[in-house]
Amino acid sequence: xxxxDTAGRYLYxxxxxxxxxxxxxxxxxxxxxxxxxxxxxxMTQFQIGEGNRAQSRLRTAQRLLRKLGPLAATSFDGxxxxxxxxxxxHVEFAEFVGTYATxxxxxxxxxxxxxxxxxxxxxxxxxxxxxxxxRPADALDEGWVSSAAxxxxxxxxxRGTENTWQWDDDQSxxxxxxxxxxxxxxxxxxxxxxxxxxxxxxxxxxxxxxxCAEIYADVVLDDARWNFDGWFDLADAHRIVIGAPLWxxxxxxxxLVRYQGRNAGWLRRxxxxxxxxVEQSPPTLxxxxxxxxxxxxx
Numbered sequence: 273x274x275x276x277d278t279a280g281r282y283l284y285x286x287x288x289x290x291x292x293x294x295x296x297x298x299x300x301x302x303x304x305x306x307x308x309x310x311x312x313x314x315m316t317q318f319q320i321g322e323g324n325r326a327q328s329r330l331r332t333a334q335r336l337l338r339k340l341g342p343l344a345a346t347s348f349d350g351x352x353x354x355x356x357x358x359x360x361x362h363v364e365f366a367e368f369v370g371t372y373a374t375x376x377x378x379x380x381x382x383x384x385x386x387x388x389x390x391x392x393x394x395x396x397x398x399x400x401x402x403x404x405x406x407r408p409a410d411a412l413d414e415g416w417v418s419s420a421a422x423x424x425x426x427x428x429x430x431r432g433t434e435n436t437w438q439w440d441d442d443q444s445x446x447x448x449x450x451x452x453x454x455x456x457x458x459x460x461x462x463x464x465x466x467x468x469x470x471x472x473x474x475x476x477x478x479x480x481x482x483x484c485a486e487i488y489a490d491v492v493l494d495d496a497r498w499n500f501d502g503w504f505d506l507a508d509a510h511r512i513v514i515g516a517p518l519w520x521x522x523x524x525x526x527x528l529v530r531y532q533g534r535n536a537g538w539l540r541r542x543x544x545x546x547x548x549x550v551e552q553s554p555p556t557l558x559x560x561x562x563x564x565x566x567x568x569x570x
Contacts, residue, residue, distance in 0.1 A: 280330070280482070280521045280522055280523050280524075281404075281405070281521065281522045281525070281528075282329055282404060282519055282520070282521050282522075283363075283365070283403065283404055283405030283406070283478060283481065283520045283521065283522055283528070284378070284380065284398060284402050284403055284404070284405070284517050284519055284520040285329055285402055285404070285518075285519045286398060286399070286402045286516070286517065286518055286519070287402075289398075289486065289516060289517075289518050290332060290333075290336060290518050290519070293336065293340075293356075293486060293518065294332075294336055294339070297336075297339050297340060297343070298339070299335065299336060299339040301332060301335070329519070330521075333484065333518075333519060333521070336484075336518075337358065337484070340356055343355055343356055344356040344357065344358050344484070345357045345358075346358060346359055347359075347386065347387070348384070348386040348392045348511060348513070349386050349387040349388075351492075352490035352491065352492060352511070352513075353487065353489075353490035354487050354490050354513065355486070355487055356484070356485065356486055356487060357394065357484070357485055357487055357513065357515075358482065358483060358484035358485070359382070359384065359482070359483060360480065360481065360482050360483075360523070361382060361384060361480070361481070361483075362382065362383070362477060362478070362479050362480075362481075363380055363381070363382055363477060363478050363481045363483055363520055364380065364381045364382075364453075364468060364474070364476075364477040365378060365379070365380055365403070365405070365406055365474075365475040365476055365477060365478075366378070366379045366381070366411070366453075366456060366457070366468075366471075366473050366474045366475055367379070367400065367411050367473040367474075367475065368397055368421070368452065368456075368473075369417050369421070369456070369473055376399075376400035376401075377397060377398065377399060377400060378397070378398050378399065378400045378402075378403050378475075379395065379396070379397055379452065379453060379456075380394075380395075380396040380397075380398070380483065380517050380520060381393065381394070381395055381396075381453040381454070382394040382396075382483060386511070390508075390510040390511065391508045391509055391510045391511070392510065392511045392512075392513065393450050393453065393509060393511070393512050393513070394485065394513045394515075395449045395450060395452070395453045395512065395513070395514050395515075396483075396485050396514075396515055396516060396517040397424065397425075397428055397514075397515075397516060398516055398517045403475075405476070405478070405520075405522065405528060405530075406475040406476055406530060407532075409532070410475045410476065410530055410531060410532035411457075411472065411473045411474060411475050411531075411532070412457070412471075412472040412473065412474075413472060413473070414457070414459065414472040415456065415457035415458055415459050415471055415472030415473065416455065416456065416457065416458045416459070416472075417456060417457075417473075418448060418451060418452045418455075418456060420437070420439055420445070420448035420449075420451075420452070421452065422437065423435070423437035423438075423439050423445055423448065424445070424448065424449050424452065424514075427445060427449075427488060427489060427514065428488060428514075428516060431488045432488035432489045432514075442489060442491045443491055443493055443494065443497065443498075445489070446489060446491040446493070446512035446514060447493070447498070447506075447509070447512070449489075449512065449514050450506065450509060450512050451506070454505040454506065455471075455505060456471065456472070456473055457471035457472030457473040457474055458471055458472075459471070459472065465504050465505070468531075469531035474531055475530070475531060476528065476529050476530040476531045476532075477528075477529050478520070478522045478527050478528045478529070479527040479529070480522070480523050480524050480527040481520050481521060481522050481523060481527070482519075482520070482521045482523060483517060483519070483520045483521075484517070484518045484519055485515045485516060485517050485518060486515050486516050486518060487513055487514070487515040488514055488515045488516070489512075489513070489514040489515070490511070490512075490513050490514075491511065491512050491513075491514075492510065492511050493509060493510055493511070493512065495510075
């Protein structure tokens, strides 16, 4: 039986980002050729190749984490900002879209707690081409999308160094990113609390995944400024961490839930049939802005 640390399936892997981070910290990922033999009697075949891709990724991830050392935080007990974070837990997947999206992007949302018990939301944005556990067809392409999506794309493209939009301070922009993570795809007259599969653009989740991310914004909200009373999905928001995923790896075969492919699928089909025709956006905490073209981060 495979050990827990060697068994697993990568639901997301960005080879470009992994290599970029490795280069930044001085880690060479080039290992030369691997020699493989396959036997096909009566002849023996000789091959040169990369070996098992999942094992190669696992070794790469382990080497990168060792090189990052204390730069890769495993908790949110210290003050911001963090540069890299990794952990194990519940990871939700959804499409990240704007009204006029030019290509598909993915959103990963992790909710955890710091040692003091305060809520921490990790919101990661990447490219759908790096997703291997879900299909775009798994999502309903209906529901509310945020006019702040271009501001989030600018945050990712500039690694948090630029902000030319109306959400012109770190806290307000972070709140918009969290709203996208927990409210995108909402429909009028629908109750979504505790049922993410009823929202549009959601793909599924894994209950026990190892994730690692590069962080571009790490914000602690001012309790005196923000009043989320009545917002069940924002009620106790405290720290919002935004970045790009390097990888998400399922550790067990029975923890992955695809909303279209599992029991939630019939709920989605029923909801599609009964969808009201009147469009209505959920309430916002900031004034809306005209939607712009959005490109997926790589």
